[in-house]
Amino acid sequence: MQELAPSAHQAPIARPLRAAAPSSPLRGTVTVPGDKSISHRALMFGALAVGTTDITGLLEGEDVLRTAAAMRALGATVDNLGQGHWRVAGRGIGGLVEPADVLDMGNSGTAARLLCGLLAGHPIFAVMTGDASLRKRPMKRVTDPLSATGARFTTRAGGRLPLAVEGAADPLSLDYVVPVPSAQVKSACLLAGLCARGVTRVVEAEATRDHTENMLRHFGAVVDVQVEGHGRVIELLGQPELFAAPVVVPGDPSSAAFPAIAALLVPGSEVTIQGVGMNPLRAGIFLTLQEMGADITETNRRIEGGEPVADLVIRASALRGVDVPALRAPSMIDEYPVLSVAAAIASGTTRMRGLKELRVKESDRLAATAAMLVANGARVEVDGDDLIVHGAGGPIEGGGLVETHMDHRIAMSALVMGLASKRGVTADDAAFIETSFPGFASLINGLAGAEPIAAP
Numbered sequence: 502m503q504e505l506a507p508s509a510h511q512a513p514i515a516r517p518l519r520a521a522a523p524s525s526p527l528r529g530t531v532t533v534p535g536d537k538s539i540s541h542r543a544l545m546f547g548a549l550a551v552g553t554t555d556i557t558g559l560l561e562g563e564d565v566l567r568t569a570a571a572m573r574a575l576g577a578t579v580d581n582l583g584q585g586h587w588r589v590a591g592r593g594i595g596g597l598v599e600p601a602d603v604l605d606m607g608n609s610g611t612a613a614r615l616l617c618g619l620l621a622g623h624p625i626f627a628v629m630t631g632d633a634s635l636r637k638r639p640m641k642r643v644t645d646p647l648s649a650t651g652a653r654f655t656t657r658a659g660g661r662l663p664l665a666v667e668g669a670a671d672p673l674s675l676d677y678v679v680p681v682p683s684a685q686v687k688s689a690c691l692l693a694g695l696c697a698r699g700v701t702r703v704v705e706a707e708a709t710r711d712h713t714e715n716m717l718r719h720f721g722a723v724v725d726v727q728v729e730g731h732g733r734v735i736e737l738l739g740q741p742e743l744f745a746a747p748v749v750v751p752g753d754p755s756s757a758a759f760p761a762i763a764a765l766l767v768p769g770s771e772v773t774i775q776g777v778g779m780n781p782l783r784a785g786i787f788l789t790l791q792e793m794g795a796d797i798t799e800t801n802r803r804i805e806g807g808e809p810v811a812d813l814v815i816r817a818s819a820l821r822g823v824d825v826p827a828l829r830a831p832s833m834i835d836e837y838p839v840l841s842v843a844a845a846i847a848s849g850t851t852r853m854r855g856l857k858e859l860r861v862k863e864s865d866r867l868a869a870t871a872a873m874l875v876a877n878g879a880r881v882e883v884d885g886d887d888l889i890v891h892g893a894g895g896p897i898e899g900g901g902l903v904e905t906h907m908d909h910r911i912a913m914s915a916l917v918m919g920l921a922s923k924r925g926v927t928a929d930d931a932a933f934i935e936t937s938f939p940g941f942a943s944l945i946n947g948l949a950g951a952e953p954i955a956a957p
């Protein structure tokens with residue numbers, strides 16, 4: 502497995518990248534790396550199952566490699582058999598062992614929060630940390646509900662990492678109404694529920710990505726999901742036997758959004774992205790782009806590994822501003838930075854509503870996105886939790902230096918914007934792109950048949 506440096510000791514050397522303009526048209530057929538959410542979960546469920554789980558298409562980005570390392574530290578055998586092909590020999594529910602050292606979750610909120618759920622249900626002591634970005638992010642949203650299992654969490658002030666957990670020997674099941682739309686919080690409660698006796702009930706007012714529920718079923722757990730209004734009531738029967746099951750990871754729709762929007766914005770482009778996950782609780786970005794007038798055709802829709810998948814054909818399009826309702830936010834929560842780039846080049850105004858959760862991502866993405874656009878000549882307002890972008894109706898000026906704040910999605914958004922600007926855009930640090938989309942720059946450069954993205 503790739504050697505991961507401890508986050509706290511990562512060399513503070515920024516790796517700036519610049520996207521030069523104008524880019525030649527993007528043309529060709531590509532695949533994007535595996536879905537990050539599904540990849541984390543596949544490794545965790547593999548570690549909890551009895552038997553050997555084969556995973557294909559796993560995202561080999563730093564975030565997921567942190568989860569792989571944590572599963573090893575907790576006693577699972579995790580082997581990399583080839584590109585994207587991993588094998589996990591699990592320990593069974595309740596079988597994780599006490600880690601000998603601190604668990605370092607790097608830049609990954611998903612890894613840290615889901616792991617809190619796993620640890621809560623095991624009678625072991627563990628300490629968890631992360632990089633400077635993750636150590637700023639709120640953990641109380643999981644430690645509060647998980648404490649009701651009997652697990653004891655101690656965190657740094659403000660509920661931040663590092664944290665220590667003493668898991669419960671006989672965890673109680675939870676009945677919890679998730680107060681924020683968060684698949685991470687929901688999943689942490691369900692993972693703890695695997696170790697508890699009786700039924701764990703989790704209620705969400707707004708439906709969020711359901712990969713945990715789908716994978717629980719895939720591994721043999723009994724899960725009941727009822728639709729209630731815009732939300733869901735999920736009930737999991739505790740202490741099931743999870744049986745190893747092969748996982749085929751689809752292409753990540755959140756990653757696909759970057760080459761897709763680049764193709765829409767660079768004149769003359771036509772790109773096919775094969776095998777993109779189209780789970781309806783993830784696909785809000787494509788619906789929104791189509792509402793903006795994007796020429797995106799879905800072909801070859803199929804089910805792969807229990808998830809809907811399609812090939813997307815994307816042609817450069819003149820986009821117009823739209824109103825994106827708050828209710829759609831959970832289905833495209835990670836795509837707002839790059840959607841705002843499309844909005845800045847569209848004609849008319851785009852209002853993106855209800856983006857409070859963007860403030861607690863790898864960076865404050867509401868502030869970082871607005872600053873990215875302003876630095877490159879776009880007109881933007883933040884009104885409460887809404888982001889309003891007044892489109893230029895053509896390429897924006899560019900020429901700016903974007904502060905990426907250890908946030909991969911800000912870095913990739915800045916580079917996409919550069920391709921479609923008049924003067925190009927520089928991202929101050931592109932190193933964090935490795936967390937979710939290894940090979941991003943070479944994929945875009947391959948489509949361009951040139952090197953618009955390069956070190957400045």
Ligand SMILES: O=C(O)C1=C[C@@H](OP(=O)(O)O)[C@@H](O)[C@H](O)C1
Nearest residue numbers: 538611682683684685686834835
């Ligand atoms: O469960 C997951 O895999 C994720 C849930 C979302 O976070 P929240 O649960 O904080 O909304 C999302 O932003 C993140 O990239 C991945």
Ligand SMILES: C=C(OP(=O)(O)O)C(=O)O
Nearest residue numbers: 608609610611612835862
């Ligand atoms: C928010 C993200 O991830 P995480 O919460 O896992 O750090 C993301 O990938 O955009």
